[in-house]
Amino acid sequence: MRLRILPFEAGVHGGMTSAFTILEFPPMPGTAEPLEPPLVYVDSLTGALYLDKATEVAAYNLAWADVTSRALDEES
Numbered sequence: 001m002r003l004r005i006l007p008f009e010a011g012v013h014g015g016m017t018s019a020f021t022i023l024e025f026p027p028m029p030g031t032a033e034p035l036e037p038p039l040v041y042v043d044s045l046t047g048a049l050y051l052d053k054a055t056e057v058a059a060y061n062l063a064w065a066d067v068t069s070r071a072l073d074e075e076s
Contacts, residue, residue: 014065014067040060
C-alpha cells in the first residue's frame with residue numbers, strides 16, 4: 001500500500017465533490033478481458049451510487065488523475 005498526501009496548497013481539485021472508489025476487476029482466466037467492466041462507487045451522506053456507464057467511469061478517472069497529479073510524491 002502507498003500513502004500520498006494531498007496538501008491544502010494543492011487547491012481545488014476533481015476529487016472534492018464526494019468520496020469515490022473506482023473498481024476495476026481482474027481479467028477472465030486465459031484472456032485479457034476483465035470479468036466485469038469497471039464501475040465507480042460514490043459514497044454520500046444519504047446513500048451510495050454505483051456508476052457503470054463508460055462516460056461516468058471516464059469522468060471519475062479524470063478526477064482521480066487530477067488528484068494524483070497534485071499529490072506529493074512518495075519521496076516527499
